[in-house]
Amino acid sequence: MEQETVFIRNQGGVTVLSDLLQSLDQCEGFCFTVAFMTFGGVQLLVQKLSELEQRGIYGRVLTSTYQQFSEPKAIEKLQSFKNIEVRLYDQVIEGGLHAKGYLFMKGELVEVYIGSSNLTTSALKENIEWNVKLTKSKSDVMVEDVLSDYELLWEAAGSLTKEKLEKYKASYQRFKAFERESLLEVEDALLLPSEVRPNLMQQAAMKRLNSLRQRGEKKALVIAATGTGKTYMSAFDVSQVKPRKLLFVVHREEILRSAKVTFEKVMGDCNISMGLYTGNVKEIEADYLFATVQTMSRYYEQYPRDYFDYVIIDEAHHVGGQSYQKLLDYFTPKFLLGMTATPERCDDFNIFDCFDGHVALEVRLREALEENLIVPFHYFGIRDIEGVNLSDVKLDQIHEITKRLKVNERVNFILEQMQLFGYDGEYRKAIGFCVSVEHAEYMTQKFNEAGVVSACLTGNHSPEERQVIIQRLEDDQDPLEVIFTVDIFNEGVDIPSINLVLMLRPTQSPIIFIQQLGRGLRKQENKEFLTVLDFIGNHHKSFLTAIALNGDRFYDKDSLKVAVSTGFPDIPGDSFIILDSISKEQILTQLESENFNSMAYLRETYQEFKRMNRGQTPYMLSDYLKYEGAPDPVSFIKKEKTYLNFVAKVEQDSFLLSLLGADEFVKVVREWSGQLPLRRPYEFILLNYLMRHPEVMHLDLEMAIKEVLKYVDAVCEESVLHALQCLGQVYYDTGEVSQYLKLFECLGQTIVVLPVFNQLRHAPHFKPYLEDVLMYGLVRYQEEFGTNDYGLPFFKLYESYTMKEVAKLANYDKKHSAFRGSGLLTYQNDFFLFVDLHKEEDIKESINYQDQFISADKFQWQSPNATTQDSERGQKIIHNKEKGINLHLFVRKFKKIDGEVQPYIYIGRGNTIHAEGNKPITIQMELEHKIPAALYREFNYKV
Structure with missing residues (x-):
């Protein structure tokens, strides 16, 4: 069936790579022609090409010698497939080859993909690329012309003999050597110390x-x-x-x-x-x-x-x-x-x-990738062999897992996959992470027997012995290719030359995963990317890999499902994450069935973090700030009102239980913990100051502003005054007043410390835990919001907020608990639009077609049912810009996930461009900020 012409570029989560992989998956044959190809670009296709080889799908790839850009290693990798023939077009023959086209045969149809994309990592994901894809019959005039032209080029190139390839390799190496020398001369001339x-x-x-x-x-x-x-x-x-x-x-x-x-x-x-x-x-x-x-x-x-x-x-x-x-x-x-x-x-x-x-x-890892401070990685999630069954073992049953992984067939499979995917650079420099010392020793023995020179390093080796082995791996003249280890290389070890990481154990913790991945990301001359092969077994926690790869400590289940389904397109730069179809389906199934808010899940998550914390009970929230990939302790707080309550319940800790018997202490910890994660830091900044300066008995507006400015670039006086009033419980309702402890008296623009707060901040057994909540809140706030002044209302684009938080951040001067309802809430000239895109968790049954994104910069919203166009409120909405009304849009995909009420995402302000109907009015608004592709995809993607 012929299809409409499609414009393909690296935008909106759809990359040239993702489209090519989909076309390869559905084709009955293919023909590529590219001026340039790199090994990194070819490597991203090998998993799919291997599947096509098994299915007997034949393909042809034509590339050129133009400017000696195509890497011989890329050509050789394609030649290694029995189902693929490669030819090299020499520009000396008749003009340079600049064409970029991908042809996919589907019966009597041909999918023609022509544009600017070569077969390189940057072209497949990051570069500004323009490609046009259309599906036509073989008899179509344009298709006939393309196929005819391809055949002419194919014949002109001639067979790629061993001699011809060796000649090109020599030419390529000479050109690269000249390039390096020229670059060094430029650097010597330009890069002066000053x-x-x-x-x-x-x-x-x-x-x-x-x-x-x-x-x-x-x-x-x-x-x-x-x-x-x-x-x-x-x-x-x-x-x-x-x-x-x-x-x-x-x-x-x-x-x-x-x-x-x-x-x-x-x-x-x-x-x-x-x-x-x-x-x-x-x-x-x-x-x-x-x-x-x-x-x-x-x-x-x-x-x-x-x-x-x-x-x-x-x-x-x-x-x-x-x-x-x-x-x-x-x-x-x-x-x-x-x-x-x-x-x-x-x-x-x-x-x-x-x-x-x-x-x-x-x-952290994501920021380092974004800023190009480390090398990108190519991660391949590979389904482990069927002979290894981990479905009925727990991840802490190390001896049993070791026994099941010590299988010769698995060793052969790992060696095959290493050969299939290869590595960047001339020499293999690999680290294999194993589940135990016994497993590491076994893998070392088997690899050496297979002719791959390997060494084993564990905690049993001295620092001097480790250094000798590391230096051997770094030395290009040494035959050592692989070091097998357990956990000693998770952090604090720097081996820049590593170009291959083997994940040979089930992912037990996102923390460990990120630490192990990081071992190969150090930049080094001529190192373009790291290859990561992760052998994903059928254990019941495979989804932890997705949590680690998503690169965000603070996630929800739906966003993870979208990331897995779409191939994690938001990983920065030239990094790629590719899961094979079986692993992807397994992870999605586990994510669907797992309840991230259940006590069983939270308890298991906590216990795993405790193991990461050297088996010591993590009494402090700040412990979670130390580890990239750590669980979000706010999920523990939501379950038990305070983190200490959660730990006491899980550990049955007698000291904590006695501490939690102090009613006044508990009320304060509960109130402060309930504000995490912070969306406005002012209250915590002032509380932190008062806790650390026990001699201070009152705080006026001038001093408060001075303290706040230590954390943020700028702040308005009105917002700091509002924060002082919040500390004085000015906007609390009767339920909140009875639930929490009053710590300060608000007198005009000053708060006065009450005796109960003074007693708590002087109590050595309470003070560390109170300071910990404040410390965690402020450090995490800095991570997420930085030092920016977001104005008034104090909203950061695309952050999440509850209705009550919106009231605080708008300096709402009435009881904040009253700021609730559905659809529309107003305060002065700010109108807050709260939208549920889907009314229930089942997306197929619950789509709300009235409130929806029309495009990345337009949104359709339906007003409350009683609103008419000629009412005062209706006129303010329809003519918001002329009347000075700010329409703030807050959107969430689901009201609840796993039974937990979800916050709204702030989309920014919008301006009405069209209105129709009454009771309700259907409004179309233009957004002042085009929604990022990742978020737009998440709101609209159906898993």
Whole structure:
């Protein structure tokens, strides 16, 4: 059946790759012609090409030698398929080949796909590409012309002999060598030390650090993955502060020398002396001193307390150690900066508290990919062999899982898949993550027997033994290809050359998954991407992989289902996630049946996090901020009103149970916990200030504004006054007044501390838990909202809000619990439109065709049933712009998911462009902000 012409580009979650994979899946034969191809581009098709090989579907691929761009490795990979013939068009023959076309045969029909896309990773996802796809009969004149032209080119290229390919490979290698030499010459000429420039991540950190200092703060923490440029960032910040004396403290001497070189590059010739302070070298007269903690902790008293203006603690996750605490207790710098890639390694020590809760920057995996700070990855989810059955085992039954994974057939399958997917670069540098030491030793033995040189590293090996093996893997002349390990490489290990990660164990935790993935993402010269092969078994928690890949701690089930169904198109940059059809279906089925709000699920999630926390009970909410991929503790709060209640119930902890017997403490913790996650930080900022300054007995508007400005770029006086009134329970209803404890008396523009709050903040057994709620709220707020002033009402586009939160953020001056209803709520010149796109969780039965997105920038909304066009309210809605009325649109897909009421997503303001009907009025509005493709897809996608 002939189809309409379709315009295909990398937009709206539909990529050139996703469309090509769909066409390959449905075809009976195919012909490609591309000017360029790379191994990365071809690798993304191999899973589908392998399926076509098994089905006997024949294909032809024509590429060119133009500018020696096509990678020989890509050509060889395609040649490895028995069902594919590749030919190489030499431009010397007759003109250069620039055509890009993909032809798919379907009986008497041909799907013709012609445009700008070559077979490269960027073209398949990121580049601005224009392609036109149409399906026509073979007898169609245009199709006949295309097929005829293809045959002429195919014949002109001739068979790709071994000699012809070897000749091209030699030419390609010569060209690449010349390219590298030219690039080095340019870099030598241009990249002078004085011209080193901060990237966007570093600029954001510098801005935040400068703002904190201007507001009188003296400490801050930066959290960013290995390889994202934390040391450069610190050097750039020092160059803007220009301290007289600097101390840079690290744990290992090799990092110290590298840091000193970085500072010299950034600072250039600025008449500042830099020196080392180690066991062997003591250049104590230097202005900027780079010291190991071991040496400095022995001789620190030789310096006055205020000697250093700026102190930097690298690898700040070690600050809980005695050596670091000596230095932090002694020195009184004007500013203290901590930097870490792994805050989770702090054991019982609260790293956030050590730096007064000020996180100047947090760069997690998704942000690092967006900013191109790490290499992209190609993730392939591969269904494990049928002979391995994990459906009836729990993920903590390590011995049993090990026994079931030690199967020769599985080893052969893993080797086959490694051969199929390949890797970027000339040499394979792989890490295989196993379920146990026994499993790692087994895999090492079997790989060596198969001729793949491998080594095993576990916690049983000394640091020196580990370093020897790591150096062997890094050495291109060493035959070692694979290191099998358990958990020792999850974090804190830097092996830049890794180009292949093997996930050989069931995903037990999103935290572990992200840590293991991160081992291969460090940038290195000539390294374009990381290949990840994940062997997904049939265990009942396969969906944890989807949670990890979705890259968001705060998710709901529906958004996960959409991400899995559409191939995670929102993963940034040139990263790709491809699940085979069986794994995808299994994960979707599990997501559908799992209730994320059930006590059983929450208990299991908590216990897994506890195992990640070295088996120690995570008493604090801030523990969850340390780990990327950690569960959202707010889900525990929603279940039991407070996090402490949840932990006490799960652990039957006698200390917590006694603590929770204090009624006044419980009421306060419950009230504060109920405000998480924060949508406006002002109240928590002021509470945090009062908790940390127990001598302060009242807080006026001027002081409150000053404190708030330590966290945000700007704030209006009206909003801070409203926050003070909220703290004084001015807008509480009678139920809330009886449920919670009054801590402050609001007197005009001042709040006065009441005795009960004063007692609680002085109580050593209560204070840590109260401060923890505030700390968690503020640090998480910084993660999600940054320091921006979102105006009034204080709404961030595409964030989620409840009706009660909307009232607070609009500075609503009546009881906030009264701000509820359906459809439309108003306050002054702001009209708030609340829309449920689907009335029930069953999307097929519940679509609301009256309230719907017409396009990404237009929305149709139906007013409350009693509204007429000639009423005052109707006129304000219809002529909102002329009458100065702001129409704020809030949308949610479902009212409830797994029985839990869902918040609304703020879509922004809209303006009426058409109205018809009465009681209700059907309004069409143009949105002031075009909704992002990912969110538009999620609202409209039917799983």
